[in-house]
Amino acid sequence: MIGLPTPTRDAEFAEFVNAASPSLSWTAFLLTGDRDTAADLVQEALIRTYLAWRKVRRGDATAYARRTLVNLNIDQWRRRTPSPSEQVDRADRRNAEGTVDDRDELVRMLAGLPAQQRRVLVLRYFSDLPEAEVAGLLGISLGAVTSAASRGLASLRTQYTPVTGGEDR
Numbered sequence: 176m177i178g179l180p181t182p183t184r185d186a187e188f189a190e191f192v193n194a195a196s197p198s199l200s201w202t203a204f205l206l207t208g209d210r211d212t213a214a215d216l217v218q219e220a221l222i223r224t225y226l227a228w229r230k231v232r233r234g235d236a237t238a239y240a241r242r243t244l245v246n247l248n249i250d251q252w253r254r255r256t257p258s259p260s261e262q263v264d265r266a267d268r269r270n271a272e273g274t275v276d277d278r279d280e281l282v283r284m285l286a287g288l289p290a291q292q293r294r295v296l297v298l299r300y301f302s303d304l305p306e307a308e309v310a311g312l313l314g315i316s317l318g319a320v321t322s323a324a325s326r327g328l329a330s331l332r333t334q335y336t337p338v339t340g341g342e343d344r
Contacts (some may be wrong), residue, residue: 199240202298208283
C-alpha cells in the first residue's frame with residue numbers, strides 16, 4: 176500500500192533526490208546516449224522510487240532507484256525505441272579542427288555498442304558496481320557480465336583514437 180505523503184517522508188525523499196540525481200542522471204545518459212531520454216528515465220525511476228519510499232528508505236534507496244532505472248531502460252529497448260547508435264551521426268565523430276571532447280567521444284563510442292555491453296560497462300565502470308551486483312541488476316550470469324565487459328572494452332579500445340597535438344589532419 177502506498178503511504179500518504181507526510182512532511183517527513185517528503186523531506187527524506189527530497190534529500191535523497193538531491194543526493195542521488197547526479198549519479199542517476201549520468202548513468203541514464205550513458206545508457207541512452209540522449210539527454211532528453213535520460214531525463215525522462217530518471218524522472219520515471221524517481222517516481223517509482225517515491226511510490227515505494229516506505230519500504231525503500233530502510234534499505235539502499237540509490238540501489239533501488241538505479242535498478243529501476245536499468246529496468247526501465249531495458250523495457251524501452253524491448254519496445255524497440257531507436258537505439259542510441261541509430262541516433263548518433265557517425266559521420267560527425269570529430270569537428271573540423273580535429274579536436275573532440277573526450278566525454279563526447281566516449282558517449283558516442285558507448286552508443287555504438289550492443290545494449291548489453293553498454294549496460295554492463297556503464298554499471299561496472301561508471302557506477303563502480305561489482306560484477307555480482309551488475310549481474311543481479313541485469314538478471315544475467317556473472318560470466319555474461321565478464322564476457323560483455325571484455326568484449327565492450329575491446330571494442331572501445333579499437334574505436335578510440337587519442338587526439339595528440341601538432342598532427343595535421
